[in-house]
Each structure stands twice: as C-alpha cells, then as structure tokens.
Amino acid sequence: MDSSSSSSSSSSTVAATVAVAAAAAAATTVVSKCRVHPSQASAMGDLKLSVSDLPMLSCHYIQKGVLLPRPPFPVQHLVSLLQLSLSRTLSLFPPLAGRLSTGSSGRVLISCNDEGVDLIHASAGDVLVADLLSPSRVPERFKSFFPLDRTVSYRGHWEPIVAVQVTELRDGVFIGCAANHAVVDGTSFWNFFNTFAEVSRIGERRFSKVPDFRRESVLISDAVLKIPEGGPTVTFNEDEPLSERIFSFTREAISRLKAKANDRKWSESEDGNFNAVEIMGKQMHDPYVTSGNVKLTPSFLGSWFAKQRGGAGTRVETAEISSFQALSALLWRSVTRARKLHASKTATFRMAVNCRHRLEPRLEAHYFGNAIQSIPTRAAAGEVLSRDLRWCAERLNRSVTEHGDAAVRGAVEEWEREPRLFPLGNADGASITMGSSPRFPMFDNDFGWGRPVAIRSGRANKFDGKISAFPGREGGGSVDLEVLLSPETMDGIESDLEFMQYVSQH
Known part of the structure; x- marks a missing residue:
C-alpha cells in the first residue's frame, strides 16, 4: 500500500470515528421513566368512541409540545413537579388515564380504569434552544423529544392513552405530549395540555374549561367498525423523504393578504379595525365567549357588524x-x-373543521373527544393557477360555510352506512391536508416560569402535503404554518415569489 493510500485510509477511519462520536453526543437519552396515576380514583364508566373517534384508530398518536426557557430550579425538581401536576390533571380527565377496550359486540370503548400514563425524563444536554429555532428547515432532533413515536392509536388497547416527555436542553426544556388520536382531537388535546400547565403553575382550583364527557349527540352511533386482522396500520408511507419547514406570517402580512383576497385596498390605518371585525365574526360561532360583562351573542355581534359597515340598517356581508x-x-x-401538475389534474385542499358549533343543538365548547370532519375543496390544477387568489379562496370559503348541521349529519349517516378508517395521506400526489388551528391556545402553556418560545410537533401523521396551522408567538393574528412536502416541492415554494413575499424573514 502506498503512502497516499495509507493516508486516505487513515483519514477515512478518523472521519468515521468522529462521525460516530458526534452521533453519540447528539443522542437524546432517557434518564428515567415512571407511570403516573390520577390523584383521585375514577368514578366514570366506559365511554363509547364516536363516529368521529373511530376512523382515527389507524392514525398516529397526536404529538405536540412546547419549547421553554430553562426553569430557575433544578430539572429534577421540575420532573417531580410535573409528576404531581400530571397526576392531579388526570383526575380531571379520567379517560386519558384509561385504556381502549373492545367488547364482544365489536364496539371500541374507553375504559376509565386508572391504569395511568407515562412520564419520561430525557436529556439532550448538547442542544441549545437557539439550535432548534432554525429559520428554514425544522431540525430532525425534535422527533426524539416525543414519546410513543409512530404509535398507531389502536394500540391504546395496550399502550397508555397519553405519555409526556420532558427533555432537558443546555439552556431550556422541551415538554412533549403524545395523545391517542381516537380519544382526542386538537380542541381536547390543548384543553388537557393547558390544564396540565395551569395545575403546574398554580395548583388545584376551579377550572373554567371543564371537559364535557357526555355521549349524547348524533356522533354516538351503534355502527360497528370492523378492524382488519392484526390491527389497523397508517395509510401513508411513513418513510417517504420529506422536507419540513415553519413559515411565519405576521398580522400585517395576513391582513394585506386578506385585503387582496377580498379585492380591497389595504392600508395600515384600517388594519386594527379590519382584524377586529374578523375576530368578532369568529366569536359568533362560540356561544360561550364574553367581552367584559357583554355576552357576545349572534344578535349583539350582528348589530355591531352593521354599525361597523355603515349603520344599523346595513346588511352584514356574509x-x-x-x-x-x-x-x-x-x-x-x-x-x-x-x-408541476397537469392542468387537468384534480387538486384537493382538505381542511379539518371543528363540528362542535356546527351541530344543532351545539355540542359544548369543551366536549371531550373528536368532533372533527374533513372538508375537501377540489378544482382542476389549471384553474387553481390560472384564476386569481380570490377565486381559490372563495371555493375554500364556500366549502366551510356550507358545512353546517345538515352536512355534519349527512357525513355521519354516510359513515354509518359504510364504517371505515380514515384514509390519511396523499395517494394521488395532488392533495393538501390542513390540520390543527391558529385558534388553539398553544402559547397559553406557562408551567410557572414563562410562556413557550415555540410550538413543535413530532413525527406523527406526516406525509407530503400535510400542513398544520399554529398561532404565531407574537399573537395578534399572526400564524405559523408547519409545512411537510417532498424536497422538490419545498424547493419550489421557497422560490415562489407570490408565496414568499408574505413570509416573515425573521
């Protein structure tokens, strides 16, 4: 062997050794794991899974978490605090401490049997908070901050329905939560997470967002979902190569975009009132919202709208x-x-919508469980691109507006005729699926030493075209979009001037 060959071999060996050492140093290691039980025994009986719950048995557990600055006390003390507050919170959410069970009839239930949840303490001491706040692609490291990775919800028969992992960073902590998607949707998930943070911060008290566990609505059915032999699996390729990025949009950028979609000239002076009108309009769908001593009922808001748009006799624009x-x-x-779809290819935009306020009579705002349906909007790819922004937005608007009580009930009846699992994914390569919501109170999770720095998710339910909407940290109507796309498509939108002109560069 000549000297150059020997030198090359030696360099390769050193490089390989360094790479292995770096990988080992970058590992997230488990320090401890314990089972947490409710502080009070459950008196709740079995709960039926609804027609909105059952299809999610083939989906991964929801994985969401908060990135926080380091607490002003030892992390071991934090773990003890979280263990105590999690136990107390589970007493308010008995189903989350239970397990799924299937009766002789084939119906799947939640057994509120106090088997408990997992609390994991992990360490990633080589990581700084700043390392995780990449302005472009989301670091893969986040995936190791969540428990029950890639666990299908049907496994709630054997696995805990909830697991929490607190990961110690060099200058911060990440609290990640995994929750069975056949038991909770985003509304129920964040109600639990918010309560967990509140109990950690101030202890036990009378909570305003008490979950409603009643099973009395049209969503509760006697239809039986047949589970495939061996249990359900996800309906998309878990190993598909994907690029993931958080795109941030300021309140001003979104206000300008909304004005464009409504064929209206935007000005900075109208920004405040423009967004106030929208916020009030959204509150018309929530019978529980108040402002000061005023109940924000539809009649009150209708009158308010009329005055804003030109007097008491002015028709409200719908x-x-x-x-x-x-x-x-x-x-x-x-x-x-x-x-680069063919002009005749059908492009589909799916939005997950909350049905609590769409049903008549309405479900309680904090109804516990899934109360969501997927609304598709379809158009030929050529039309999506040749028409303007308003044309596309009008179609999305129409799909959402028309999905009222009759449509929700119709979807329930259609599922009852043919019970099936939810086909999550992008089988035709031309679909987008929008989940989560910028209305969820994700930043209202102060565990005792400050608000989150960022919200992030794990590997769960991610495929080409999956989008999740989060509120922006600065509030005021700002929005973050967590976007999952094929690497080629991600490169394309990052160079798309129409899109990137609205994206915050900070």
Missing part, C-alpha cells in the same frame, strides 16, 4: 374571505405550482 382562507388559498396555489 361572503367575506377570512384571513385563514386567504392564507390557505395562497398555499394551495403555491404548492400546486411547485408540484
């Missing part, structure tokens, strides 16, 4: 494009363009 619909339309156009 076809206005919302900020989120305008943002969704922008994304639909950009992704469709980047995918």
Whole structure:
C-alpha cells in the first residue's frame, strides 16, 4: 500500500470515528421513566368512541409540545413537579388515564380504569434552544423529544392513552405530549395540555374549561367498525423523504393578504379595525365567549357588524374571505405550482373543521373527544393557477360555510352506512391536508416560569402535503404554518415569489 493510500485510509477511519462520536453526543437519552396515576380514583364508566373517534384508530398518536426557557430550579425538581401536576390533571380527565377496550359486540370503548400514563425524563444536554429555532428547515432532533413515536392509536388497547416527555436542553426544556388520536382531537388535546400547565403553575382550583364527557349527540352511533386482522396500520408511507419547514406570517402580512383576497385596498390605518371585525365574526360561532360583562351573542355581534359597515340598517356581508382562507388559498396555489401538475389534474385542499358549533343543538365548547370532519375543496390544477387568489379562496370559503348541521349529519349517516378508517395521506400526489388551528391556545402553556418560545410537533401523521396551522408567538393574528412536502416541492415554494413575499424573514 502506498503512502497516499495509507493516508486516505487513515483519514477515512478518523472521519468515521468522529462521525460516530458526534452521533453519540447528539443522542437524546432517557434518564428515567415512571407511570403516573390520577390523584383521585375514577368514578366514570366506559365511554363509547364516536363516529368521529373511530376512523382515527389507524392514525398516529397526536404529538405536540412546547419549547421553554430553562426553569430557575433544578430539572429534577421540575420532573417531580410535573409528576404531581400530571397526576392531579388526570383526575380531571379520567379517560386519558384509561385504556381502549373492545367488547364482544365489536364496539371500541374507553375504559376509565386508572391504569395511568407515562412520564419520561430525557436529556439532550448538547442542544441549545437557539439550535432548534432554525429559520428554514425544522431540525430532525425534535422527533426524539416525543414519546410513543409512530404509535398507531389502536394500540391504546395496550399502550397508555397519553405519555409526556420532558427533555432537558443546555439552556431550556422541551415538554412533549403524545395523545391517542381516537380519544382526542386538537380542541381536547390543548384543553388537557393547558390544564396540565395551569395545575403546574398554580395548583388545584376551579377550572373554567371543564371537559364535557357526555355521549349524547348524533356522533354516538351503534355502527360497528370492523378492524382488519392484526390491527389497523397508517395509510401513508411513513418513510417517504420529506422536507419540513415553519413559515411565519405576521398580522400585517395576513391582513394585506386578506385585503387582496377580498379585492380591497389595504392600508395600515384600517388594519386594527379590519382584524377586529374578523375576530368578532369568529366569536359568533362560540356561544360561550364574553367581552367584559357583554355576552357576545349572534344578535349583539350582528348589530355591531352593521354599525361597523355603515349603520344599523346595513346588511352584514356574509361572503367575506377570512384571513385563514386567504392564507390557505395562497398555499394551495403555491404548492400546486411547485408540484408541476397537469392542468387537468384534480387538486384537493382538505381542511379539518371543528363540528362542535356546527351541530344543532351545539355540542359544548369543551366536549371531550373528536368532533372533527374533513372538508375537501377540489378544482382542476389549471384553474387553481390560472384564476386569481380570490377565486381559490372563495371555493375554500364556500366549502366551510356550507358545512353546517345538515352536512355534519349527512357525513355521519354516510359513515354509518359504510364504517371505515380514515384514509390519511396523499395517494394521488395532488392533495393538501390542513390540520390543527391558529385558534388553539398553544402559547397559553406557562408551567410557572414563562410562556413557550415555540410550538413543535413530532413525527406523527406526516406525509407530503400535510400542513398544520399554529398561532404565531407574537399573537395578534399572526400564524405559523408547519409545512411537510417532498424536497422538490419545498424547493419550489421557497422560490415562489407570490408565496414568499408574505413570509416573515425573521
């Protein structure tokens, strides 16, 4: 062997050794794991899974968490605090401490049997908070901060329905939570997480967002879902190569986008009132919202709208494009363009909508469980690109507006005729699926030493075209979009001028 060959071999060996050492140093290691039980024994009986719950048995557990600055006390003390507060919180959410069970009839239930949940203490001491706040692609390291990775919800028969992992960073902590998607949707998940943080911060008291566990609505059915032999599996390729990025949009950028979608000229002076109108309009769908001593009922808000738009006799405009619909339309156009679809190919934009306020009579705002349905909007790719932003936004607006009580009940009846698991994914390569919501109180999770620095998710339910909407940390109507796309499509939207002109560069 000549000297150059020997030198090359030696360099390769050193490089390989360094790489292995770096990988070992970058590992997230488990320090401890314990089973946490409710502080009070459950008196709740079995709960039926609804027609909104059952299809999610083939989906991964929800994985969401908060990135926080380091607490002003030892992390071991934090773990003890979380163990105590989690135990107390589970007493308010008995189903989360239980397990799934299937009776002789084939119906799947939640047994509130106090078997408990897992609390994991992990360490990633080489990681700084700043390392995780990449302005471009989301670091893969986040995936190791969540328990029950890639666990299908059907496994709630054997696995805990909830697991929490607190990961110690060099200058912060990450508290990640995994929750069975056949037991909770985003509304129920964040109600639990918010309560967990509140109990950690101030202890036990009378909580305003007490979950409603009643099973009395049209969503509760005697239809039986047949589970495939060996249990359900996810309906998408878990190992598909994907790029993930958080795109941030300021309140001003979204306000400008909304004005464009509504064919209105935007000005900074109208920004405050423009967003106030939208916020009040959204509150018309929630019978529990108050402002000071005023109950924000539909009649009160209708009168308020009329005054804002020109006097008591002025008709309230009902076809206005919302900020989120305008943002969704922008994304639909950009992704469709980047995918280079044939003009005749059908492009689909799916939105998960909360049905609690759509049913008559309404479900309680804090109804516990899944109360969501997927609304598709379809158009030829050529039309999505040749028409303007308003045309796309109007179609999204129409789909959401028309999904009222009759549509929700119709979807329930259709599922009862043919019970099936939810086909999550992007089978035709031309779909976008929007989940989560910028209305969820994700930043209202102060465990005792400050608000989160960021919200992030794990590996669960991610495929080409999966989008999750989060509120922006600065509030005020800002939005973050967690976008999962093929690497080629992600490159395309990052160079799309129509899309990127609205994206915050900070």
